[in-house]
Every structure is written in structure tokens, then in C-alpha cells.
Amino acid sequence: xxxxxxxxxxxxxLGVLVLAFGIVVFLASRGMRYTGANGPGPGFLPTxxxxxxxxxxxxxxxxxxxxxxxxxxxxxxxxxxxxxxAALVAIVASAATLxxxxxxxxxxxxxxxxxxxxxxxPAPAAAALAVVLAGAFTLGFGLLLRVPLPRGPLGF
Amino acid sequence: xxxxxxxxxxxxxxLQPQNLLWALxxxxxxxxxxxxxxxxxxxxxALLVPLTIGLDPTAGLIMLAGIYYGTKYGGSTTSILLxxxxxxxxxxxxxxxxxxxxxxxxxxxxxxxxxxxxVAGTVGVxxxxxxxxxxxxxxxxxxxxxxxxxMVLGLSLVVFLAGRSVVKGIVSAILGLLLxxxxxxxxxxxxxxxxxxALLLDGIDFVVLSVGLFAVAEVLVNLERTVATxxxxxxxxxxxxxxxxxxxxxxxxxxxxxxxxGFFIGVLPGAGSTVASFISYAIEKRVSRHPERFGHGAVEGxxxxxxxxxxxxxxxxxxxxxxxxxxxxxxxxxxGALILWGLQPGPLLFVEHPDFVxxxxxxxxxxxxxxxxxxxxLVPLFASILRVPYAALFPGIVLLSIVGVYAVNxxxxxxxxxxxxxxxxxxxxxxDVPAAPLVLAFVLGPLAERALRxxxxxxxxxxxxxxxxxxxxxxxxxxxxxxxxxxxxxxxxTRVQLIEEE
Numbered sequence: 085x086x087x088x089x090x091x092x093x094x095x096x097x098l099g100v101l102v103l104a105f106g107i108v109v110f111l112a113s114r115g116m117r118y119t120g121a122n123g124p125g126p127g128f129l130p131t132x133x134x135x136x137x138x139x140x141x142x143x144x145x146x147x148x149x150x151x152x153x154x155x156x157x158x159x160x161x162x163x164x165x166x167x168x169x170a171a172l173v174a175i176v177a178s179a180a181t182l183x184x185x186x187x188x189x190x191x192x193x194x195x196x197x198x199x200x201x202x203x204x205x206p207a208p209a210a211a212a213l214a215v216v217l218a219g220a221f222t223l224g225f226g227l228l229l230r231v232p233l234p235r236g237p238l239g240f
Numbered sequence: 241x242x243x244x245x246x247x248x249x250x251x252x253x254x255l256q257p258q259n260l261l262w263a264l265x266x267x268x269x270x271x272x273x274x275x276x277x278x279x280x281x282x283x284x285x286a287l288l289v290p291l292t293i294g295l296d297p298t299a300g301l302i303m304l305a306g307i308y309y310g311t312k313y314g315g316s317t318t319s320i321l322l323x324x325x326x327x328x329x330x331x332x333x334x335x336x337x338x339x340x341x342x343x344x345x346x347x348x349x350x351x352x353x354x355x356x357x358x359v360a361g362t363v364g365v366x367x368x369x370x371x372x373x374x375x376x377x378x379x380x381x382x383x384x385x386x387x388x389x390x391m392v393l394g395l396s397l398v399v400f401l402a403g404r405s406v407v408k409g410i411v412s413a414i415l416g417l418l419l420x421x422x423x424x425x426x427x428x429x430x431x432x433x434x435x436x437x438a439l440l441l442d443g444i445d446f447v448v449l450s451v452g453l454f455a456v457a458e459v460l461v462n463l464e465r466t467v468a469t470x471x472x473x474x475x476x477x478x479x480x481x482x483x484x485x486x487x488x489x490x491x492x493x494x495x496x497x498x499x500x501x502g503f504f505i506g507v508l509p510g511a512g513s514t515v516a517s518f519i520s521y522a523i524e525k526r527v528s529r530h531p532e533r534f535g536h537g538a539v540e541g542x543x544x545x546x547x548x549x550x551x552x553x554x555x556x557x558x559x560x561x562x563x564x565x566x567x568x569x570x571x572x573x574x575x576g577a578l579i580l581w582g583l584q585p586g587p588l589l590f591v592e593h594p595d596f597v598x599x600x601x602x603x604x605x606x607x608x609x610x611x612x613x614x615x616x617x618l619v620p621l622f623a624s625i626l627r628v629p630y631a632a633l634f635p636g637i638v639l640l641s642i643v644g645v646y647a648v649n650x651x652x653x654x655x656x657x658x659x660x661x662x663x664x665x666x667x668x669x670x671x672d673v674p675a676a677p678l679v680l681a682f683v684l685g686p687l688a689e690r691a692l693r694x695x696x697x698x699x700x701x702x703x704x705x706x707x708x709x710x711x712x713x714x715x716x717x718x719x720x721x722x723x724x725x726x727x728x729x730x731x732x733x734t735r736v737q738l739i740e741e742e
Binding site: 091094095098102109112116117120123124125126129130133136137140141143144147155157158159160164165167168171172175176178179180182183187191194195198199202203204205213214217218221225229230231232233234 | 404408421433464630635636639640647652653656659663670689692693701
């Protein structure tokens with residue numbers, strides 16, 4: 085598909101998504117009070133923001149129907165998309181295990197994975213980088229700057 | 241006390257050893273970030289904000305501001321040696337800077353970039369010194385209605401930060417406003433969009449959002465592919481880095497106009513340093529007696545844009561410090577940092593915290609001198625950073641993001657949110673939706689809502705209070721005019737053309 089045509093399709097998809105999200109926000113804000121003691125209540129701003137999203141979504145859809153967009157999407161190939169997804173999963177997994185395993189363990193594992201699996205460094209080099217970086221961060225931030233980094237079951 | 245008296249007081253604070261050290265850390269980090277393609281000042285400042293929370297606000301902002309203007313110095317090194325801009329503000333420097341390097345004059349190009357950055361950067365700070373107090377004094381009469389109107393004016397700037405599509409910019413801003421509503425409503429105490437999650441009752445932290453949107457998203461975009469680079473050899477002898485007298489004579493006007501153009505473009509919200517460097521380059525080429533030399537290694541083609549993009553930072557600090565209006569993604573992050581430290585940017589900052597404001601301004605003079613020293617004799621050292629493979633760099637950025645975000649509340653839920661915002665920022669980039677309006681709205685939205693509600697309490701619930709006070713009405717009219725500008729096809733064409741050139 086030509087790039088500009090792909091841009092048009094993406095704009096249309098974005099428009100539909102924004103429109104649908106606007107409706108959800110609008111409906112969700114109906115459960116909040118619209119007015120308070122002196123003017124707007126907690127639901128005032130979200131209601132109008134939901135409505136504005138609906139209008140913007142509609143404008144995006146209409147715009148994509150009327151003219152070719154002035155941008156060419158730069159989408160990743162299959163490998164690129166997999167690398168991005170793997171990095172995200174690794175960060176989420178780190179967040180999920182940070183409190184249980186401690187910063188040093190998680191940072192070592194994460195750095196090794198990023199350097200070995202995504203940056204294609206040889207395993208020994210990735211392991212060395214992981215140990216150096218995780219150690220430097222623990223020392224620099226945990227000990228010197230006293231950032232309260234989480235400790236694992238082994239005390240680090 | 242006049243500006244010079246305040247500035248002298250500012251120097252007394254800025255020259256304290258610990259503040260000198262933080263300025264040096266900031267400008268050195270800024271230079272490194274500027275040299276490295278794929279890591280911008282916005283992402284770096286967002287990354288480092290949480291780690292500066294424990295610092296004295298003066299030291300913290302001195303360091304963050306150092307990163308901000310330091311990146312402008314470093315960006316030219318990559319443009320000249322690699323034909324790849326380290327920063328978007330140095331895109332245009334590639335044209336003549338790289339041509340000079342190909343002709344064996346890389347040293348002169350690097351030297352001229354450093355000198356132009358120093359001269360124009362200093363002129364920008366001088367202009368900041370004398371204009372900021374005037375603007376702040378004018379804005380001192382603002383009450384809640386005027387503040388509300390000012391915040392609306394600030395929010396209307398999404399038009400300038402919108403990228404190619406104004407509608408997408410507005411969508412981004414609305415999403416920022418929505419994210420700012422998450423948590424407990426300040427007036428009623430009711431929770432909004434927390435989905436029963438107690439961890440969201442305090443709202444979304446600015447650091448979590450900005451690190452995710454800028455730093456993590458930037459890493460993800462760079463992970464898509466690896467690009468091999470070829471670096472020109474960097475002159476190692478100091479004499480080889482100095483431009484000739486002929487170069488300096490040829491660049492006199494470029495330095496002058498670059499300084500002025502950069503500052504005034506900087507004051508204008510949303511235009512930014514990239515636009516400043518393009519305009520300055522265009523002016524230089526237009527007035528030159530030998531325009532045919534541009535594109536083939538004209539030294540003025542390096543001096544003008546490098547001067548303009550450094551002077552621009554002085555200009556951009558005027559609306560940020562005096563009115564609390566950020567004109568770009570980077571200054572929006574700086575505004576967020578000020579709020580995190582418990583400071584409210586705006587005219588009262590000059591009255592309530594003069595030591596802080598003037599120390600930061602004074603530190604910018606000192607920082608520019610430091611940068612000149614760093615960027616002339618030490619430029620080979622900084623250029624060698626370009627040989628560090630991204631494989632070693634990006635795990636460090638990810639770890640720094642995790643540490644920075646975790647440091648805010650000592651809560652791993654924030655790290656999870658950061659990853660979500662990272663993915664969100666990545667998708668926004670792929671869909672050509674700018675992230676800067678989102679951050680701008682996230683910072684200004686709650687301030688606007690609070691000012692509106694305070695105004696309504698003042699008026700007993702009568703909303704006309706924001707329209708009947710002359711200054712407030714004038715600011716709202718200005719906001720409407722700004723929002724209407726995309727309808728003017730000529731303005732829109734010029735804006736999109738500048739973005740395409742970027």
C-alpha cells in the first residue's frame with residue numbers, strides 16, 4: 085500500500101478510536117456530579133472533554149475521507165515490531181517483579197535480556213554489561229543518592 | 241532593586257561551589273545528550289527530574305536548565321561530523337557544517353558552532369535578564385480570573401505544538417487534560433477515573449507520565465532498527481578547532497541576527513529552536529553577497545543557526561518563568577519540575593523567590609562559559625561518545641527510567657504505569673500524534689481548573705467574571721485568535737512546511 089494511503093487508513097482508524105473513546109468518557113462522566121456548590125462539579129470537565137473527543141474523532145474520520153494526509157507513516161517491519169514488543173514485555177515484567185526480587189536482580193536480568201536478545205551482543209558481553217550497569221545503578225542511586233531501591237529476599 | 245542588582249545577588253548564589261558543580265553536571269550532560277542522536281533534551285530532563293526532587297530547587301533547576309541549553313551546543317557536533325543532527329535544532333547545521341567537514345574544515349566548523357553558541361547564548365540570557373522582570377511586573381496584577389484566562393491562552397498553544405495536524409494536536413491536549421483529572425477531585429473529594437484502584441486516588445504523577453511518553457517511547461522507536469554510522473575524524477589540536485579571522489569577520493552579522501532572531505522566536509510560544517535556526521539561516525542566505533556559497537561550506541551557514549538555537553533558550557525562559565506558560569515540550573517538563581518542588585511559576589516567583597529565579601538566570605551566564613570551554617578543547621572527547629554503541633546505551637536509559645520513576649513514590653505500580661505510557665507514547669508517534677500538547681495540557685489543565693473554580697467562588701458562581709475583567713477578556717480573546725489561526729490557510733501552509741523541513 086502506498087505510504088500516504090496507509091496514512092489515510094491510520095488516520096481513519098485513529099478517528100474511529102478517538103470517537104469511540106470520547107463516547108466512553110462522556111458516558112463515564114455522567115456518573116459524576118456535573119455541578120457543585122459554586123459552579124462546575126467533578127463531572128463538568130470530563131463531560132466536555134468526552135464531547136470534544138467525539139468531535140475531534142469525527143473530524144479525523146471526515147478529514148481522512150476528504151483528502152490524503154500530509155504524512156507518511158514509518159511503521160516497523162516484523163522484526164522491529166517484535167523487538168519493541170519484547171522490550172515492553174521485559175519492562176512490564178521488571179515492574180511486576182521489582183518488589184519481590186529487588187532492584188539489583190531485576191536490573192541485572194533486564195539489562196542482560198535487552199543487550200543479549202535485542203541488541204544482539206554476545207552472551208558474555210551482555211552479562212558483563214548487565215553486572216556493571218546494575219551494580220553502578222545500585223551503588224550510585226541506592227547508596228550514594230539514597231534512592232530507596234527495593235531489596236529482594238537476599239537483602240539486595 | 242533593579243535587574244542588575246538582582247542579577248548580582250543571583251551570581252552570589254550561582255557561584256557557590258555546589259551550584260557551580262550542578263551547573264557543570266547539567267551542561268556536560270546536556271552536551272552528551274546533544275551529541276547523541278536519538279536522545280533529546282525533553283526525555284533527558286524528564287528522566288532526571290525525579291532524581292533532583294531531593295535537591296535544593298535552585299540546584300535542581302540550575303542543572304536541568306544546563307541540560308536544556310547544553311543540548312543545543314552538543315547537537316552541532318553530530319551534524320558536522322556525521323551529517324546526522326544530534327538535536328532537531330541542529331538539522332540545518334548539517335548543510336554547511338558537514339560540507340565544511342568534507343572539505344577538511346571540521347575543526348573550524350566545530351569551533352565556529354561553539355563560538356556562535358556562546359555569543360548568542362549569552363546575548364539571549366542578557367535579553368532574558370532585562371525583559372523577564374518587566375513582564376513579571378506587568379503580570380503581578382493578575383487575579384484568579386486572569387490566571388484562568390492565562391492558562392487557557394497557554395492551552396491554546398497546542399495549535400503551535402500540534403505538528404502537521406491541528407486536530408491531532410487538540411486530541412493530544414484533550415488526552416492530557418483527561419489524564420490530569422484522574423484521581424481525587426480537589427474540591428468535592430470525589431474520585432474520577434480511578435476504576436476502584438486505590439493507587440490512582442492521588443492521580444497520575446507527572447514524572448511517570450513524562451518519562452514514559454518521552455524517554456521510554458524514544459527507546460522503543462530507536463529499537464526498531466539499528467543504523468551504522470561513519471564518523472569524520474575530529475581534530476585533536478586546539479588550534480585546529482579555531483576558526484580563522486576571515487571566518488569570524490564573515491560571521492559577524494550571522495552572530496548578531498542569530499542572537500536576536502533566536503531570542504524573539506524563543507519568546508513566541510510553540511515556535512522552538514528548530515524554527516529559529518531555519519529562519520536565521522534563511523535570513524543569512526538572503527542578505528549574503530554570495531548566497532551561492534551556502535550549501536557548500538559557508539561558515540555563516542553554521543554561525544547563524546547555531547547562534548539562533550542557543551539564543552532561543554533565553555527567550556523560552558521568559559514566558560516560563562514570568563507567566564508559567566511553557567512554549568515547548570521541554571519547557572513543559574521544566575514547568576512540571578518547578579511544580580514538583582512546590583514552586584508556582586508566574587509573576588509571583590520573582591517576588592516570593594527572587595534568589596531562586598536570579599540564581600538560575602545567573603547560572604545561565606556561567607553555564608555558557610562552561611559550555612564554551614567544554615565544546616572547544618574537549619570536543620574530541622564528546623565526539624568519541626558517538627562511538628558508544630546504542631546496545632550499551634539503551635539498557636542504561638531504561639534502568640534510569642525505572643530508578644527515576646520508582647524514586648518518586650517508592651512504588652513499583654508507577655513503573656508499570658511508566659511502561660504503559662511508554663507504549664502509549666510509541667503508538668502516538670507512529671500515528672503522527674504529538675506528545676508535547678499532552679504534557680502541556682497535563683500540567684496546565686489542573687491549574688486552569690483550579691483558577692476557574694476559585695474565580696467562580698469569588699463571583700458567587702457567575703461565570704461572566706472571566707469575561708468582564710478587561711485583562712482576562714483580552715487574554716481569552718487572544719486564545720480564541722490563536723485557536724482560529726489554523727483556519728488561515730497561509731499560516732497553516734507555513735507551519736506545515738516548517739515541520740516538513742524539520
